[in-house]
Amino acid sequence: MKAIHFDRLGGPEVMYPAEAPRPELKPSTVLVRNRAIAVNFADTFFTRGEYIVRPVFPDTPGMEAAGVVEAVAPDVADFKPGMRVAYIGMGAYAEFTLIRRSRVIPLPDFMDFEQGAALPIAMLTAWHMLRTLHAVRAGETVLVHSAAGAVGIAAVRIAKAYGARVIGTVSSADKADFARRHGADETIDYATQDFAAETMRLTDNRGVDLILDAVGAPTFAAGLRCLAPFGHSILYGRAGGAPGPIDPMRLFERSLTVSGFVLPQIYNNREVMRRGLDDCFRLIREGKLTVPIGGRFPLAEAAAAHRYLLERRSVGKLMLTP
Numbered sequence: 491m492k493a494i495h496f497d498r499l500g501g502p503e504v505m506y507p508a509e510a511p512r513p514e515l516k517p518s519t520v521l522v523r524n525r526a527i528a529v530n531f532a533d534t535f536f537t538r539g540e541y542i543v544r545p546v547f548p549d550t551p552g553m554e555a556a557g558v559v560e561a562v563a564p565d566v567a568d569f570k571p572g573m574r575v576a577y578i579g580m581g582a583y584a585e586f587t588l589i590r591r592s593r594v595i596p597l598p599d600f601m602d603f604e605q606g607a608a609l610p611i612a613m614l615t616a617w618h619m620l621r622t623l624h625a626v627r628a629g630e631t632v633l634v635h636s637a638a639g640a641v642g643i644a645a646v647r648i649a650k651a652y653g654a655r656v657i658g659t660v661s662s663a664d665k666a667d668f669a670r671r672h673g674a675d676e677t678i679d680y681a682t683q684d685f686a687a688e689t690m691r692l693t694d695n696r697g698v699d700l701i702l703d704a705v706g707a708p709t710f711a712a713g714l715r716c717l718a719p720f721g722h723s724i725l726y727g728r729a730g731g732a733p734g735p736i737d738p739m740r741l742f743e744r745s746l747t748v749s750g751f752v753l754p755q756i757y758n759n760r761e762v763m764r765r766g767l768d769d770c771f772r773l774i775r776e777g778k779l780t781v782p783i784g785g786r787f788p789l790a791e792a793a794a795a796h797r798y799l800l801e802r803r804s805v806g807k808l809m810l811t812p
């Protein structure tokens with residue numbers, strides 16, 4: 491089968507198309523023929539050896555895709571060949587991927603493969619921050635950093651569906667248009683403006699109730715300046731570098747909360763996982779949640795897709811087509 495390999499750590503240049511044996515079934519696994527493979531920012535950390543899972547060479551990047559079940563291990567009763575599924579799991583940049591049964595999600599008829607591939611990480615990350623770590627509701631204002639990105643735009647859609655006012659930060663005018671077209675009430679170009687001062691201006695000096703931050707060093711500490719009393723800031727990534735320590739006294743002064751979020755822990759909790767999936771499916775069915783596809787690349791051009799993401803040119807979700 492065709493797959494993307496890398497056998498040294500580095501940026502997009504270390505990835506190359508390769509011929510690889512089709513994975514063999516192991517107990518409690520499902521073999522999926524990938525139809526749409528999502529590119530995640532974390533894939534760029536993985537090739538550099540900076541992700542929580544370390545590569546074993548030669549390794550294959552990718553952690554989110556959708557496709558059709560090709561075969562199942564004898565101890566797997568609830569999936570059958572031919573079923574449409576999405577999954578979270580390593581090795582997605584390939585024609586076939588072997589996935590633990592517990593990481594496979596049946597795909598409803600109303601979702602195409604690309605939306606399916608954007609569900610297990612992008613949509614569920616946004617949903618669980620807004621609804622599990624926080625309980626976003628009408629009347630709240632949410633500041634979503636990198637709002638034109640995949641998780642960012644999913645968060646904009648979900649926060650809007652729950653009646654919140656959404657301010658999105660972006661690094662260009664095109665991204666501002668994109669975020670507004672997909673639901674953001676206001677946008678701030680944080681490359682050229684002091685986003686915290688601008689947020690205070692937009693909220694009549696009240697500040698926001700919730701900040702979703704995967705940019706990190708350039709935004710996390712500054713964000714505390716524009717949180718309303720009892721405001722909550724969630725750190726879930728570090729595209730701009732890891733943030734430095736913060737002084738707890740800054741939280742004490744206005745009853746602020748900071749928290750962190752990482753998705754794999756949700757997958758280990760069946761009840762919480764089920765709640766997120768059921769509500770995302772409802773929002774998708776009602777036309778309130780989609781992740782726009784901002785670019786499609788053939789699987790063999792995975793390196794070009796990574797460059798596009800790292801150069802901050804992408805909006806929405808990038809897809810690889812096997």
Ligand SMILES: NC(=O)c1ccc[n+]([C@@H]2O[C@H](COP(=O)([O-])OP(=O)(O)OC[C@H]3O[C@@H](n4cnc5c(N)ncnc54)[C@H](OP(=O)(O)O)[C@@H]3O)[C@@H](O)[C@H]2O)c1
Nearest residue numbers: 530531639640641660661704726727729730751752753802
């Ligand atoms: N904790 C979790 O479980 C979890 C799960 C999924 C994703 N994440 C994190 O969430 C973030 C978004 O992931 P995604 O896959 O949806 O990617 P994405 O948002 O589509 O792309 C990353 C965005 O980060 C922004 N950015 C800011 N500083 C950057 C820099 N120095 N270099 C490159 N980009 C920069 C860019 O938007 P602007 O140009 O508008 O600034 C870029 O579009 C990532 O940081 C990812 O690691 C975390």
